[in-house]
Amino acid sequence: MGCRRIFFAAILFAAVCFAVPGATRAAQPAWQANIPGLASEPKAWSSLLNELQENGFRAGTLAAATRMLMFFTDLQSKEAAYKAILALVDQGYPFSVLPYFQAGDLSPSGDYEFVNSYNLYKAVLNRDKGLERWAKQYMEGVDTAHYRKFVFLEAIEAYSKKDYKAAEEKLKSLLSADMGPELKAFARKVARTLARTYFDQEQYAKALSIYSGFLLKTAPIDPHDWLEAAWCLYYLKRIPEALGMLYNLESEAAQEIFSLEKFTLRALIYRNQCAVSPADLLVQSFQKEYGDIIRGLKRGRPLSEFPKLAALETSASGEFQQIKITLQWLNQELPLVKKLSKEVASLAAYVYNSEILMLNKRVKLYSTAALEKAAVRLIMMDENLRFLKFSVQREKYNPDTIFKADPATALPAAVSDERNVKIRWLQHGDFWRDERLNYEGAIPNRCFD
Amino acid sequence: MKTNICGFRSALILVPFLTFLVIEAKAAQVVDIAPSPMDGVNIEAVETYPSFREHGLGLGLGIYPFNPYYMGLLVNGSYLYNFSSAAAWEIVNVNYAYSIQNDLTTELADRYSVNPKRITRLNFLVSTTGHFTILNGKFVLLKEHIRYFRTAAIAGLGMAMTNEVSSIAPQIGLRFEVRTGEGFSWALDVRDTIAISTTTNYLTFTSGINIGL
Numbered sequence: 142m143g144c145r146r147i148f149f150a151a152i153l154f155a156a157v158c159f160a161v162p163g164a165t166r167a168a169q170p171a172w173q174a175n176i177p178g179l180a181s182e183p184k185a186w187s188s189l190l191n192e193l194q195e196n197g198f199r200a201g202t203l204a205a206a207t208r209m210l211m212f213f214t215d216l217q218s219k220e221a222a223y224k225a226i227l228a229l230v231d232q233g234y235p236f237s238v239l240p241y242f243q244a245g246d247l248s249p250s251g252d253y254e255f256v257n258s259y260n261l262y263k264a265v266l267n268r269d270k271g272l273e274r275w276a277k278q279y280m281e282g283v284d285t286a287h288y289r290k291f292v293f294l295e296a297i298e299a300y301s302k303k304d305y306k307a308a309e310e311k312l313k314s315l316l317s318a319d320m321g322p323e324l325k326a327f328a329r330k331v332a333r334t335l336a337r338t339y340f341d342q343e344q345y346a347k348a349l350s351i352y353s354g355f356l357l358k359t360a361p362i363d364p365h366d367w368l369e370a371a372w373c374l375y376y377l378k379r380i381p382e383a384l385g386m387l388y389n390l391e392s393e394a395a396q397e398i399f400s401l402e403k404f405t406l407r408a409l410i411y412r413n414q415c416a417v418s419p420a421d422l423l424v425q426s427f428q429k430e431y432g433d434i435i436r437g438l439k440r441g442r443p444l445s446e447f448p449k450l451a452a453l454e455t456s457a458s459g460e461f462q463q464i465k466i467t468l469q470w471l472n473q474e475l476p477l478v479k480k481l482s483k484e485v486a487s488l489a490a491y492v493y494n495s496e497i498l499m500l501n502k503r504v505k506l507y508s509t510a511a512l513e514k515a516a517v518r519l520i521m522m523d524e525n526l527r528f529l530k531f532s533v534q535r536e537k538y539n540p541d542t543i544f545k546a547d548p549a550t551a552l553p554a555a556v557s558d559e560r561n562v563k564i565r566w567l568q569h570g571d572f573w574r575d576e577r578l579n580y581e582g583a584i585p586n587r588c589f590d
Numbered sequence: 591m592k593t594n595i596c597g598f599r600s601a602l603i604l605v606p607f608l609t610f611l612v613i614e615a616k617a618a619q620v621v622d623i624a625p626s627p628m629d630g631v632n633i634e635a636v637e638t639y640p641s642f643r644e645h646g647l648g649l650g651l652g653i654y655p656f657n658p659y660y661m662g663l664l665v666n667g668s669y670l671y672n673f674s675s676a677a678a679w680e681i682v683n684v685n686y687a688y689s690i691q692n693d694l695t696t697e698l699a700d701r702y703s704v705n706p707k708r709i710t711r712l713n714f715l716v717s718t719t720g721h722f723t724i725l726n727g728k729f730v731l732l733k734e735h736i737r738y739f740r741t742a743a744i745a746g747l748g749m750a751m752t753n754e755v756s757s758i759a760p761q762i763g764l765r766f767e768v769r770t771g772e773g774f775s776w777a778l779d780v781r782d783t784i785a786i787s788t789t790t791n792y793l794t795f796t797s798g799i800n801i802g803l
Binding site: 384385387388391407411418419420422423426562563564565566567568569570573574575576579580581582583584 | 628
């Protein structure tokens with residue numbers, strides 16, 4: 142009996158010895174870790190940040206800057222990181238960087254640009270979170286009378302409240318100021334906002350002059366500008382030119398964005414012109430591009446089986462698109478990391494590889510909602526286009542259409558005079574740089590046939 | 591490369607003597623390329639073809655390589671009047687030829703003990719010709735620079751002056767001209783001048799700049 146008790150006591154003791162440390166280990170937070178040795182020196186990060194910026198590695202710069210904010214608490218590192226993030230925005234980084242300012246606890250001084258930018262971002266961030274007192278405090282550190290980003294912010298707020306006159310005034314004052322080449326991205330944003338202000342006020346000619354006179358003539362071109370210019374041309378009833386502008390979206394340069402809006406506009410044009418055959422071909426080309434996906438969706442196949450769905454732009458996919466595009470840039474830049482100096486090469490490799498790993502996990506958080514929204518949009522577009530042909534044919538019997546004056550759709554004469562010969566280059570699918578704004582698609586108005 | 595022959599759209603034809611240019615000819619060497627419509631609608635790029643200036647002054651260098659006894663190096667000057675985009679009159683074209691003897695005379699003397707006593711050398715070629723544009727278009731050079739060009743047929747009358755005799759000489763040829771900037775172009779001429787009295791033909795190649803006035 143005594144032996145049995147000793148035996149069971151020993152087993153119990155052994156069990157306790159193993160269980161307690163196990164429980165203790167389980168109680169430790171799983172997300173704690175130490176900074177790897179090669180990444181523990183702030184000076185190395187500063188050198189890395191400088192080299193990444195010099196080489197134009199924007200995804201790597203952002204990754205390094207945000208990692209510095211996470212790892213280090215010294216003032217110098219934080220300032221360098223925030224300056225790098227703000228420089229990226231000034232160079233045209235297309236996504237929001239506000240979340241990175243959440244943990245910012247600097248009180249910058251000296252550098253006018255940095256002080257105003259930092260305080261403005263903090264003010265906006267706090268205002269968005271409902272922390273009005275903090276927002277007001279940070280806004281006191283912004284030169285609200287002169288600082289151009291604050292004026293731009295006011296313009297955007299006026300635009301969103303549909304106070305177009307105020308928005309127009311502020312945007313024009315920004316564009317009339319001297320801006321050097323380093324502010325090209327900012328100038329483009331201001332010009333685009335002004336064009337949209339004019340568009341919303343139905344001043345399509347003015348909006349078009351900004352797109353065709355500036356935005357579509359400066360590199361790099363944003364493919365969305367072609368679409369917006371096409372809308373202006375459509376409302377101005379310049380149908381051949383509208384079709385020509387939409388043709389730009391068929392080029393490789395516009396393949397990064399998958400927007401269904403181009404199908405909408407083409408459908409509207411063909412309905413406007415009662416063009417049955419092009420409408421039919423539009424439906425066929427849509428089916429050719431997305432038919433497999435739509436059939437798969439209707440049969441209940443998993444959304445993740447369709448990579449094209451992930452590339453579709455929808456309103457719900459902002460964060461998802463940001464992560465996907467950042468991953469794309471990181472993968473493009475990673476092979477070029479060998480251009481960097483030997484001192485920072487291994488740190489750069491660590492940043493890129495770890496960032497890619499993290500983003501690949503993070504993208505899964507947003508993918509379901511984004512894919513669902515994209516799937517809904519695709520199916521809705523498919524349903525709308527199905528009835529396009531009938532809608533186009535019906536338009537021929539619409540009294541509002543047939544009793545209107547026939548708008549001119551014929552292309553102008555080929556030759557103006559013997560010296561200035563107009564030439565029409567038929568397009569074969571190659572896109573020449575000097576022709577991008579000169580495309581026209583002649584489509585007769587069949588509503589009066 | 592895009593070309594327009596006499597008002598009709600056509601595929602391009604790459605002229606052999608242009609092959610030394612590094613050309614990005616995306617639709618080259620293929621005749622009758624199918625257009626790429628969008629929803630069945632043919633898309634065209636409408637542009638005003640840049641015109642050459644009314645008056646043109648040409649300066650260039652050339653060679654007359656097909657004489658057995660010497661190679662002629664040419665210095666060329668010309669004055670051209672453009673009537674329209676399709677027709678021009680080269681009022682005067684003057685080539686001065688500087689001859690460089692080649693090894694044939696020496697070889698004849700050494701091997702065959704023959705010494706030609708009289709070698710007719712070209713001194714001047716002067717002509718007045720009409721230029722008729724047969725091709726105009728544009729190409730991409732080195733994947734970056736878009737350049738407009740035109741090709742013209744040349745026909746006219748001139749005079750070939752040698753060290754012995756001067757002769758009336760009809761002239762035919764081809765010109766390939768590339769617009770390099772506002773008022774400037776670079777031209778390559780291949781001309782055959784046939785001296786009637788001596789029935790000698792002088793095939794010359796000249797290259798130079800044209801300054802539009």
